[in-house]
Amino acid sequence: MNNYFYLILLFIGISSCKKDLKPLKKTIVIVAPKPIIEFGFDIKDYIVIKDTVKKDETFGFLLDKNHVENPLINKIVSNSKTTFDIARQLRVGKPYTILAKKDSTEKAQIFIYQPNKVEYVVFNFKDSISSYIGRKEVKTVIKKAAGEITSSLSNAIEEQGVNYNLTFALSDIYAWTIDFYHLQKGDKFKVIYEERYIDDTTSVGIGNIKAAYFEHSKKPFYGFRYVVDSTKVIPEYFDDQTNNLRRTFLRAPLKFSSRVSSRYNLKRRIKHYNWRIKAHKGTDFPSPIGTPIIATANGTVTKSAYARGNGNYVKIKHNGTYSTQYLHMKKRKVKVGDFVKQGDVIGWIGMTGSTGGPHVCYRFWKNGRQVDPFKQKLPAAKPMLDSIKPLFFDYISPIKKQLDAIEYVKKEITIENEIKTDSLEVSKN
Ligand SMILES: [Zn+2]
Incomplete structure (x- = not known):
């Protein structure tokens, strides 16, 4: 941009015939410099x-x-x-x-x-x-992306040139419906999400995912962000049949991390035991000492004790079918008989018992047997009220159309930008 004074000279009325000369009209316009x-x-x-x-x-x-x-x-x-x-x-x-x-x-x-x-x-x-x-003013832009999984979801997302955090957001939404550790070649995803920008071009991260579609083993999984209870304003994700994607259990007993260092594995061989098979019936979530450990579902504390191998541990009975256990705590926060709600802090990450590093070993029981929580078909969280369903269908109908219209383009950027107009409305194509 020109920072100096603009001089615009306008010459008007030059006659074609020199003899018939009209006075030359000259106008000078001085424009004050625009502030930057x-x-x-x-x-x-x-x-x-x-x-x-x-x-x-x-x-x-x-x-x-x-x-x-x-x-x-x-x-x-x-x-x-x-x-x-x-x-x-x-x-x-x-x-x-x-x-x-x-x-x-x-x-x-x-x-x-x-x-x-x-x-x-x-x-x-x-x-x-x-x-x-x-x-700085943050502008939210609605974006669309789609891709096919050839190796992993994060690779597929990276191939599309899309913000990396989208991987985490997507795996969160589908945490209990799709096993992200066992995605298959040919699985596909589509997503409509918000990305926030400053200065129009600098991304400062992704916002909410408005809607997503995942095709896993040829089966479709829709996910629509929807606030059922407007007084609590807690958005949840529902499929196109109003089923809540969230299960009765949280994916991880930690609030801000669901990274797993060791999965449930009955055939695990570890160096410490001379590479002999030593089954690992828990799922290890590493985190620094002192990190709060949370109950993955509502339930009653049935054990809160210290044992040689487990260290400080807590066991919660959720119902007649499921129980969970949390090991190696630095300190326990609950006692036997306490009722805990999903997300309540029950203790803190430590290194008590036999453990090589700070983590919580999370164990999941179904009908008295330890199973891999990531492989369970768990009941969905609160079903949607019948009275809300018509509103929900009205809301998702145009979004679903948009989602379905997104095309997969392998290894090419398939992002379309739209300026967001309203937080609840998806702008039209
Ligand atoms: Zn473990």
Whole structure:
């Protein structure tokens, strides 16, 4: 963009016949320069220095380089501490912008630091010292993607050039309906999801998945995000027949991680036992010591004790069919007879009993036998009320059409962008 004054000269009325000369009409239009706003400042008023923090550079060093001296530097740091402790929190590689005086002193007046893609911290010491945290406008774009699995879901998603986190989001939605560890070649997915952007092109991550379709072993699995109880505003995923995709059990006894380090395996051979078969009837979820362990479903605590192999452990009876057990806890939080709800903290990750590293060994019983929880056909969580079903069908009908219309293109980007208009409405094609 041109930052200077525009001069638009308009020449009007040049006659073709020189003899019949009309006076030349000349109009001069002067257009004032448009402000270029960045971080709330008109950057045309300043010398703009943009860079990233290099190794060994401190806030003081950067200001000193731009003609600000002590004691002002110390004053800026101490006056801004409650907003942002710049002396301690400045990180190598993060971008900053300095707005300096447009005169021979070239003295810095404003320092803007970007600790992440969305937030920026402004230190304004033009006159008096002030500081605040600003946020860039985040735009949500509805996107579509589709792919076919050749090796793994994450590979398929990467091949499409789609945000990697989509893999996690999708596997979360289908956690109990599809075994993501045993996807088959030829399985397919389609998804309509939100991606958030700042400055129109920089992605800051994916938002909600509005709808998804998964074809596993030639069987279709729809998933539509829907809020059944508007007072609680807890979205859940339902298939096209109103079945809740969430099962009565959570996939993992940890809140923020469902990474598995060792799966249920009756033929496991491990080095420690000279590579002899040593069945592992649990599923190990690694996490740092002290991480809360949660009950995967409602139930009553039947055991809360210490044993040599198990260490500190808790066992919960969920109903006549299912029980779960959680081993190697640092500390137990519940006692026998306690009723716990799904998601309640029952203890913390530790290394008690025989264990090589901090993890929770999660054991799952069905009718008194230990089974692989990931292979169970578990009952769905709360069924949808009949009175809500017509509303649900109305809501999903246009989304399902959109989903069905997405085509699979192997190894090519099949993303279409649409600007989101309303959080509940999918914009039309
Ligand atoms: Zn284990």
